[in-house]
Amino acid sequence: MVELIFKRFTLNQRIQHILFFTSFILLAYTGFPLKFPESWWSSWMIASVGGFDNRTLIHHLSGLVMIGVSVYHVVYHILEKPRYDVLFNLKDIDDFKQQMKYFLRYSDEHPKYGRYTFKQKVEYFGAGFGAVVMGFSGLLMWQPFEAMKYFPIGLIQIAGLFHTWEAVLASIAVFIGHFYDEHFDKFLNMSWWTGNIPEEEMKHEHPLEYEEAMKNRPTGNMEHLEHKENNILITGFGKIVFTLIFIAICSWLVWMSYTILYEAIVNYIL
Amino acid sequence: MGGIITDRDNKWYQIFNIRKLTLIFIFLLLLSINNSIAAEQSGTGDISCYHCHSRLVSDFQKSVHFDKNTCADCHGGDLNISGSLVSINVMHANFTGKPTAVNIADFCAKCHPGSSGVYEESIHWQKLKEDRPAASCTDCHGIHNILSSKDPNSSTFPQNIAETCAKCHENQTRMQALYYGIKTDRFDTYKKSYHYKSYKSGGGVIATCSDCHENHDTRIASDPKSAINPANLITTCGKKGCHEGAGNVFLSGGKIHEEQSVYLLSFDAKRIVTIFYIIMILFELTFTFGLIFLGITSKFDIKRRH
Secondary structure: EEEEEEEEEOOOHHHHHHHHHHHHHHHHHHHHHHHHHOOOOHHHHHOOOHHHHHHHOOOOOOHHHHHHHHHHHHHHHHOOOOOOOOOOOOHHHHHHHHHHHOOOOOOOOOOOOOOHHHHHHHHHHHHHHHHHHHHHHHEEEEEEEHHOOOOOHHHHHHHHHHHHHHHHHHHHHHHHHHHHHHOOOOOOOOHHHHHHEEEHHHHHHOOOHHHHHOOOHHHHOOEEEEEEOHHHHHHHHHHHHHHHHEEEEHHHHHHHHHEEEHHHHHHHHO | OOOOOOOHHOHHHOOHHHHHHHHHHHHHHHHHHHHHHHHHHHOOOOEEEEEEEOOHHHHHHHHOOOOOOOOOHHHHHOOOOOOOOOOOHHHHHHOOOOHHHHHHHHHOOOOHHHHHHHOOOOHHHHHHHHHOOOOOOOHHHHHOOOOOOOOOOOOHHHHHHHHHHHHHHOOHHHHHHHHOOOOOOOHHHHHHHHHHHHHHHHOOOOOOOOHHOOOOOOOOOOOOOOOOOOOHHHHHHOOOOOOOOOOOOOHHHHOOOOOOOOOOOOHHHHHHHHHHHHHHHHHHHHHHHHHHHHHHHOOOOOHHHH
């Protein structure tokens, strides 16, 4: 069976994504042990990157990479032809309603998504908001005595508060929400690496975009590819490994958010 | 033989009958007492105090003082007089039994005049002299089992200092009973700082209690000589190896143990941030896990599978 291949991400976008998630994982891995220094996993994780000084160095360098990618992304958007399909619109509300109706068995019709689903838009702007918050608060905390020349210590403590909360919020969004939807549910989704999306998936996930693309079809832009059936043993094994990693990360994040929420609710609300 | 074997037919029974066994037992008992006394005396270097104060002496054996000092160096008395019967024999040469908290500094001053002299200017000593309970040498360093501050088991090892201070300063009943206006959350607030988190998660020790408050010369913040007096904070924080060149800094902006906040139109900014994120995270957890759950249950319908 021969099927069409659609280009979803350009090389530039893929490199941005790879740099962003690599720095994100490193930041989370070297950051959370410092927030919970008395947990059993904390010293283990710090030892695995080769000591506390390495941890700090990796955290700072990854932070710089993330700030760099975020700034570049804004520049990239300004230089590129402006696109509006990633912005929120009224159709997202209808999509959300339809999705809930579908899930709750009020309707058997799946919502027809365009290039980006409402969830992907929330994740995209969430990542943008997070990068701004983490970048500024992180820079303030990097050199507290430098920062204290210009700002009161209260502001630096607030930066620390923002840094922790936003880290937990972003990690839940990325490691649970984004990871499940894009890399677990659509196993094995390689479009982050190749930039391609097969016709079958395009029809299923982004029907509106598919219709649009087929209507004004530029002949040169599409490749044909022999459809390969994946080896069920390899896929099954991969799914088991992914499930285990996913469950471990989920419980870790849920434990951390429970701890931090409990402390905050006791201190600030009760 | 083939018949019934009784106890008396047993060869071993004939060799060790009950009388012989009892005699052997008594003999062994005597032998062991003799042996243990010999072992004790050789192990403790003929400390006659060991006969009655065995626990204290075995504590003392582990301490840094054991090689250089004897009991008499601190407690007075004469060790050369055998104390095998009653310790009254030891007590004759200016013997001091259990020292009071005020005496302890004098005890230590015999060999450590420097540290004791500095300590006698501290707030702890001032309060002790006023007959109020406060930390003396032994409260931080231990009594008989004093270890070097380089020993990881020592209560004055840099990574253990916070716990050592917290013994008293976190204890609400103790701090209330002699209420000097000291808050008991000092260790908890220190725990939130990078200073604590660094060493707790395997990094180097950055700053612990005694680095800012001084170990022997602990003074109240309002004392102009105190390291934590606002006028001296720049030198204290700007120590070599710490925040060197911490000059024109907004140090007056806040205290390190206190939660400082910025107020926006009379609203506490920290409260606003926290409540905002509590709502966001609760919403996000519901949203994320809800959609994952609904997505999975949706797949149980065969007609919905693609």
